[in-house]
Amino acid sequence: MRAASRSARRARRMRQTPGTGAGNAREREGKGPTVARVRMRDVAEHAGVSVRTVSNVVSGYAHVSPTTRERVQRSLDELGYRMDFLAKGLRSGRTGFIALAVPFLAEPYFAELAQAVIHAAARRGITVLVESTAGDSEVERRILGGGLTNVADGVLLSALTLPAADVGTAVPDFPLVMLGEHSVGDHLPRVGIDNVAAARTAVAHLVDQGCRRIVALGRNDSENGRQRTEGYRQAMSEAKVRRVNWLVVPVEDWTRARGYAAVQELLEGDGPLPDGVFAFNDALAVGALRALDASGVRVPEDVAVAAIDDIQEAAYTHPPLTSIAPDLDAIAERALDLLEVQANRDPEAGGAPVPAGLEPTPFRLVVRASSLHRPPAD
Amino acid sequence: MRAASRSARRARRMRQTPGTGAGNAREREGKGPTVARVRMRDVAEHAGVSVRTVSNVVSGYAHVSPTTRERVQRSLDELGYRMDFLAKGLRSGRTGFIALAVPFLAEPYFAELAQAVIHAAARRGITVLVESTAGDSEVERRILGGGLTNVADGVLLSALTLPAADVGTAVPDFPLVMLGEHSVGDHLPRVGIDNVAAARTAVAHLVDQGCRRIVALGRNDSENGRQRTEGYRQAMSEAKVRRVNWLVVPVEDWTRARGYAAVQELLEGDGPLPDGVFAFNDALAVGALRALDASGVRVPEDVAVAAIDDIQEAAYTHPPLTSIAPDLDAIAERALDLLEVQANRDPEAGGAPVPAGLEPTPFRLVVRASSLHRPPAD
DNA sequence: CCCCGGTCTTGCATCGTTGCAAACGATCAC
DNA sequence: GTGATCGTTTGCAACGATGCAAGACCGGGG
Numbered sequence: 001m002r003a004a005s006r007s008a009r010r011a012r013r014m015r016q017t018p019g020t021g022a023g024n025a026r027e028r029e030g031k032g033p034t035v036a037r038v039r040m041r042d043v044a045e046h047a048g049v050s051v052r053t054v055s056n057v058v059s060g061y062a063h064v065s066p067t068t069r070e071r072v073q074r075s076l077d078e079l080g081y082r083m084d085f086l087a088k089g090l091r092s093g094r095t096g097f098i099a100l101a102v103p104f105l106a107e108p109y110f111a112e113l114a115q116a117v118i119h120a121a122a123r124r125g126i127t128v129l130v131e132s133t134a135g136d137s138e139v140e141r142r143i144l145g146g147g148l149t150n151v152a153d154g155v156l157l158s159a160l161t162l163p164a165a166d167v168g169t170a171v172p173d174f175p176l177v178m179l180g181e182h183s184v185g186d187h188l189p190r191v192g193i194d195n196v197a198a199a200r201t202a203v204a205h206l207v208d209q210g211c212r213r214i215v216a217l218g219r220n221d222s223e224n225g226r227q228r229t230e231g232y233r234q235a236m237s238e239a240k241v242r243r244v245n246w247l248v249v250p251v252e253d254w255t256r257a258r259g260y261a262a263v264q265e266l267l268e269g270d271g272p273l274p275d276g277v278f279a280f281n282d283a284l285a286v287g288a289l290r291a292l293d294a295s296g297v298r299v300p301e302d303v304a305v306a307a308i309d310d311i312q313e314a315a316y317t318h319p320p321l322t323s324i325a326p327d328l329d330a331i332a333e334r335a336l337d338l339l340e341v342q343a344n345r346d347p348e349a350g351g352a353p354v355p356a357g358l359e360p361t362p363f364r365l366v367v368r369a370s371s372l373h374r375p376p377a378d
Numbered sequence: 379m380r381a382a383s384r385s386a387r388r389a390r391r392m393r394q395t396p397g398t399g400a401g402n403a404r405e406r407e408g409k410g411p412t413v414a415r416v417r418m419r420d421v422a423e424h425a426g427v428s429v430r431t432v433s434n435v436v437s438g439y440a441h442v443s444p445t446t447r448e449r450v451q452r453s454l455d456e457l458g459y460r461m462d463f464l465a466k467g468l469r470s471g472r473t474g475f476i477a478l479a480v481p482f483l484a485e486p487y488f489a490e491l492a493q494a495v496i497h498a499a500a501r502r503g504i505t506v507l508v509e510s511t512a513g514d515s516e517v518e519r520r521i522l523g524g525g526l527t528n529v530a531d532g533v534l535l536s537a538l539t540l541p542a543a544d545v546g547t548a549v550p551d552f553p554l555v556m557l558g559e560h561s562v563g564d565h566l567p568r569v570g571i572d573n574v575a576a577a578r579t580a581v582a583h584l585v586d587q588g589c590r591r592i593v594a595l596g597r598n599d600s601e602n603g604r605q606r607t608e609g610y611r612q613a614m615s616e617a618k619v620r621r622v623n624w625l626v627v628p629v630e631d632w633t634r635a636r637g638y639a640a641v642q643e644l645l646e647g648d649g650p651l652p653d654g655v656f657a658f659n660d661a662l663a664v665g666a667l668r669a670l671d672a673s674g675v676r677v678p679e680d681v682a683v684a685a686i687d688d689i690q691e692a693a694y695t696h697p698p699l700t701s702i703a704p705d706l707d708a709i710a711e712r713a714l715d716l717l718e719v720q721a722n723r724d725p726e727a728g729g730a731p732v733p734a735g736l737e738p739t740p741f742r743l744v745v746r747a748s749s750l751h752r753p754p755a756d
Numbered sequence: 757c758c759c760c761g762g763t764c765t766t767g768c769a770t771c772g773t774t775g776c777a778a779a780c781g782a783t784c785a786c
Numbered sequence: 787g788t789g790a791t792c793g794t795t796t797g798c799a800a801c802g803a804t805g806c807a808a809g810a811c812c813g814g815g816g
Binding site: 037082084085086087089090095097104105106107108110111112114115118119122127128129130131132134146147149150151256260286287289290293312313315316317318320 | 462465506507665668
């Protein structure tokens with residue numbers, strides 16, 4: 001794709017003043033819809049000051065006389081000046097962008113996370129570049145390697161598959177914060193909920209509701225999965241549930257389809273039916289609920305269900321889904337804070353070391369009908 | 379936020395060779411994690427060629443001897459060169475980014491649309507910048523005014539609230555394609571499904587299923603809404619449904635919550651109950667289904683439900699939702715095509731005019747349980 | 757009357773890349 | 787052998803902004 005409208009205008013200007021390249025008085029073409037790009041130089045000439053002074057006004061430099069400032073401002077408005085981010089970025093080394101990489105933007109949890117990040121960033125005047133890695137660890141590795149540097153001042157990476165071993169313990173040379181609940185080693189700063197605690201809370205809630213044979217829907221092949229499995233174990237153990245009633249059903253990925261398939265298989269099997277399902281995320285739970293519904297199993301009477309994520313959809317399932325709600329806004333804000341810390345760190349002076357390890361953010365249990373196995377003891 | 383690691387490195391270099399600024403042999407600092415930025419100049423020196431030749435190799439220029447190309451490539455790899463997109467963009471006028479602006483990224487439809495766009499763009503080597511306008515018409519107007527130009531080669535805008543009157547008939551001076559189903563006038567290129575046809579198809583399907591009193595859930599205060607209303611009208615009229623059985627229930631926005639509230643109100647009212655609900659989008663339908671479920675109204679036996687969007691969630695509602703599925707990949711591809719057409723258009727030569735008006739993309743009706751009011755006639 | 761400290765303004769070089777067009781060398785036809 | 791041609795490589799300037807440091811200007815104290 002060529003930016004024809006822009007380069008063509010440039011070409012015209014260069015034709016006007018061949019060689020010198022100093023084409024100064026830049027014609028504004030008619031009053032048609034097409035508006036020539038206005039540079040600081042144009043504003044400077046219009047206001048009768050130097051380019052540098054215009055820059056000073058635009059960037060809010062203190063020592064500019066009110067008179068000058070106002071005159072420049074008027075020219076700025078009149079010509080409709082807009083900063084060229086590319087030039088600014090090239091010269092100053094800062095772009096005003098951060099990159100956010102998530103596995104699947106279409107997955108509700110990541111969409112909601114992305115929205116939270118975008119809004120938090122907008123409040124700070126930062127624009128977000130969204131990448132969708134498709135859960136490809138190759139892509140994730142490339143990003144960790146700095147593939148987005150120089151176009152972004154910092155990177156938020158929500159890795160999915162990336163094995164910790166692949167990353168090594170190298171600290172990248174650009175601001176980076178791991179997002180969500182996946183960890184690739186504790187040498188990197190990371191923001192998210194405490195997965196063990198979250199899972200334990202959800203499972204303990206099911207136990208509270210009288211469940212004694214609780215199936216966990218998930219898999220411990222990722223750091224994230226391991227932690228949620230651990231939370232499940234802790235809660236089961238604390239509740240003194242007999243080992244024979246523990247069951248972790250592995251699923252390939254955490255989608256509605258897998259949740260549906262897993263539960264369907266479970267129901268068709270010859271093992272005893274569970275009275276509780278703890279899904280590692282809401283998408284799995286949504287699939288599970290559908291499968292239970294299709295098989296005529298009543299929720300929560302026969303089986304109680306709880307999960308983690310509390311996506312918006314959770315309030316509208318049949319029945320509404322009990323879930324652990326991470327504070328996405330808190331995650332976004334904290335992650336941006338950590339990016340700033342890293343960006344402001346002066347590597348020369350040694351400065352503060354890069355913060356590392358999990359920065360836990362709050363979560364809460366949102367109880368809805370799906371887990372009300374027995375009426376609350378009131 | 380300051381990009382400290384980068385600017386500090388720069389400062390150091392400048393200290394080394396004061397005045398000249400030509401610091402050539404750039405030291406690679408230790409073997410620590412910090413890696414100095416490698417420029418074309420560094421590669422050129424390493425390979426013993428000119429900077430321009432490196433540029434030629436990198437950009438795939440044809441007339442480079444195999445020998446030279448290979449030598450440069452080796453240096454490129456060895457030094458780990460990565461292009462500075464800012465400099466490239468500044469010089470060439472093209473950034474390789476496009477901007478995508480949607481109202482709410484957390485709404486499943488927009489998330490799925492965004493994912494489709496990101497993937498389609500990735501296939502073309504384009505990176506996507508996502509903005510979330512929050513449905514603010516002020517933001518949308520700013521974007522139409524060119525607020526994202528110069529950082530993006532083109533803009534895809536999925537406007538929500540923007541009234542056509544505010545836009546005027548001016549053709550923007552940058553590549554722009556309106557996305558989704560909202561129109562702000564037919565002077566702008568636009569990609570999406572034919573809303574009238576889509577709505578008519580959905581409603582006709584409900585009629586087919588034996589529905590005679592069909593409520594439309596939506597509002598005609600947007601172009602989009604007007605068109606879906608029109609489709610509803612056409613289908614009702616074609617089916618010769620008596621006027622008294624037509625009803626459009628207005629909703630403030632197209633969310634699950636509004637759909638829920640609207641149906642609840644409807645059920646509490648004293649009017650006759652409908653036997654069919656046509657929701658303007660899936661989110662409304664999801665809310666509607668939940669409200670019907672909560673009130674003990676059976677779907678599809680008592681009321682059949684159909685909607686537009688076919689978000690992933692639709693296959694997992696209770697019961698699964700019949701919906702019109704737009705081809706998101708086709709929308710994304712076509713939109714990118716149209717951006718390219720505009721970008722390549724030579725305004726000097728007059729070129730082809732900017733394509734304008736709706737570029738309709740295919741859709742299909744996905745029938746699920748929610749609309750099976752009576753068993754198919756077979 | 758001049759020097760000094762401060763405020764306000766400016767010129768120059770520079771960020772890393774590509775467009776342009778010229779230079780270069782080798783090959784080829786005559 | 788000489789000029790034309792082609793393929794290959796190069797130098798220079800420029801994209802639009804900011805960092806740096808010097809210059810211009812102003813008023814007050816010595």
